[in-house]
Amino acid sequence: MRPSLLRYAAQALRRRDYSSAAAAAERKVAILGAAGGIGQPLALLMKLNPLVSSLSLYDIAGTPGVAADVSHINSPALVRLHPPACIPLLAGSSRVKGFVGEEQLGEALEGSDVVIIPAGVPRKPGMTRDDLFNINAGIVKGLCTAISKYCPNALVNMISNPVNSTVPIAAEVFKKAGTYDEKKLFGVTTLDVVRAKTFYAGKANVPVTEVNVPVVGGHAGITILPLFSQATPASNALSHEDIKALTKRTQDGGTEVVEAKAGKGSATLSMAYAGAVFADACLKGLNGVPDVVECSFVQSTVTELPFFASKVRLGKNGVEEVLGLGQLSEFEKEGLENLKGELKSSIEKGIKFAHAN
Numbered sequence: 001m002r003p004s005l006l007r008y009a010a011q012a013l014r015r016r017d018y019s020s021a022a023a024a025a026e027r028k029v030a031i032l033g034a035a036g037g038i039g040q041p042l043a044l045l046m047k048l049n050p051l052v053s054s055l056s057l058y059d060i061a062g063t064p065g066v067a068a069d070v071s072h073i074n075s076p077a078l079v080r081l082h083p084p085a086c087i088p089l090l091a092g093s094s095r096v097k098g099f100v101g102e103e104q105l106g107e108a109l110e111g112s113d114v115v116i117i118p119a120g121v122p123r124k125p126g127m128t129r130d131d132l133f134n135i136n137a138g139i140v141k142g143l144c145t146a147i148s149k150y151c152p153n154a155l156v157n158m159i160s161n162p163v164n165s166t167v168p169i170a171a172e173v174f175k176k177a178g179t180y181d182e183k184k185l186f187g188v189t190t191l192d193v194v195r196a197k198t199f200y201a202g203k204a205n206v207p208v209t210e211v212n213v214p215v216v217g218g219h220a221g222i223t224i225l226p227l228f229s230q231a232t233p234a235s236n237a238l239s240h241e242d243i244k245a246l247t248k249r250t251q252d253g254g255t256e257v258v259e260a261k262a263g264k265g266s267a268t269l270s271m272a273y274a275g276a277v278f279a280d281a282c283l284k285g286l287n288g289v290p291d292v293v294e295c296s297f298v299q300s301t302v303t304e305l306p307f308f309a310s311k312v313r314l315g316k317n318g319v320e321e322v323l324g325l326g327q328l329s330e331f332e333k334e335g336l337e338n339l340k341g342e343l344k345s346s347i348e349k350g351i352k353f354a355h356a357n
C-alpha cells in the first residue's frame with residue numbers, strides 16, 4: 001500500500017529534523033534528579049529535542065526504568081544511564097550507554113554541555129520554598145561539587161528550590177573549587193514567565209503563543225515580579241486591579257499547584273515544560289543561534305543584589321549579556337523595593353551555608 005500523503009509528509013519532516021540536528025554540534029545534557037516528578041517528563045522532553053545528542057539521566061533511585069523507557073523513543077539523543085543496574089535492561093541497544101563503578105555520578109556528568117538539576121524534595125501544603133532549604137541545600141552542594149570536578153565548563157540550570165538560595169550555594173561551591181564562571185550558572189525561573197504569559201493571555205484575551213512578559217527578581221513569593229507593563233501584545237483593557245491580581249496569581253502560582261496536589265508535591269509537568277524551554281535556549285545559545293533571550297536568576301549588577309532574575313541574552317559561553325529592567329510602572333517599582341529584603345536574606349543564607357558546610 002502506498003503511504004498516505006500525511007504519512008509521507010510526516011516522514012519528510014522527521015528526516016529534516018534529523019538532518020538539522022546532525023548539522024548542529026554534538027551536545028550532551030545531564031539531568032540530576034531524573035527519576036522525580038519533574039525529572040521524568042523533563043527527560044522525555046529533552047529526548048525529543050533535536051539539539052541533544054546524548055542524554056544522561058542520574059538519580060539516587062529509579063533511573064533504570066526511566067532511562068529504559070525514554071531510550072526507546074526514536075529520536076537522536078542517546079540516553080546514558082545511572083545506576084548501572086539498568087544495563088541488562090538495555091543490552092542490545094546500540095544507542096544507549098551504561099555506567100559502572102563507584103563514580104557513576106562522575107560518568108553521568110563527564111562531557112556535559114548542560115546540567116539540569118531538579119533533584120531534591122518538593123513542597124507540601126503550608127510550606128514555603130525556604131522550608132526545603134535544610135534538605136535541598138545539602139543535595140545541591142553535593143551535586144555541584146561533582147559538577148566542578150567532572151564537567152566544570154557545563155552550563156548549570158538550577159531548578160531545585162529554594163532557587164534564591166540554591167544558586168548562591170552553587171556559586172560558592174564552584175568558587176571554592178576554582179571553577180566558578182558566572183556566565184554558566186542559571187536559576188531556572190522560566191515557570192514564572194510561563195505562568196505570567198498564560199494568565200496575561202487569558203485576562204487580556206490575546207493569543208497565548210504571541211505573549212511575552214518579563215519576570216524579574218527571584219523565585220519565591222513576592223520576589224517573583226512580573227513586569228506586565230512591558231507585556232506584549234500590549235493591552236489597554238486591563239485595569240490596575242487586574243494587574244495587581246495577575247501579579248499575585250503569578251507570585252502564588254507554585255502554591256496554587258501545591259494546594260491542588262494536596263500533599264502529592266508541586267508543579268512537575270509545567271516545570272518540565274519550562275525547564276525544557278530554558279535548556280533549549282541554553283543549547284541554542286551554545287550553538288551560536290543569535291538573539292536568544294530568556295529570564296533567569298543569575299549573578300547580576302542590575303540591582304545592588306549579587307543575584308537577580310532578569311532577561312539574559314544567551315550565547316556560546318552561556319550568559320552573553322544581562323539585560324536591564326527597562327521602564328517600570330509605579331506598581332512595579334514598589335514591588336521591586338519590597339522584594340529586595342527577602343531576596344537578599346535568601347541569597348545570604350545560601351552563601352553562609354556553603355561556607356559553613
Ligand SMILES: NC(=O)C1=CN([C@@H]2O[C@H](COP(=O)(O)OP(=O)(O)OC[C@H]3O[C@@H](n4cnc5c(N)ncnc54)[C@H](O)[C@@H]3O)[C@@H](O)[C@H]2O)C=CC1
Nearest residue numbers: 033035036037038059060119120121122159160161191271
Ligand atoms: N525552579 C522552579 O520553578 C521549580 C522548582 N521545583 C523544585 O524542584 C525540585 C524537585 O521537584 P520534584 O521533581 O517535584 O520532586 P520529586 O521528589 O518528585 O523528585 C526529586 C528527585 O530528586 C532525587 N534526588 C534526591 N536526592 C538526590 C541526589 N542527591 N542526587 C540526585 N537525585 C536526587 C529524588 O530521588 C527524586 O527522584 C524541588 O526542590 C522543587 O521545589 C519545582 C517546581 C518548580
Ligand SMILES: O=C([O-])CC(=O)C(=O)O
Nearest residue numbers: 123191253254255266267
Ligand atoms: O511552588 C513550589 O514549591 C514549586 C515551584 O517553585 C513552583 O511551582 O514555582
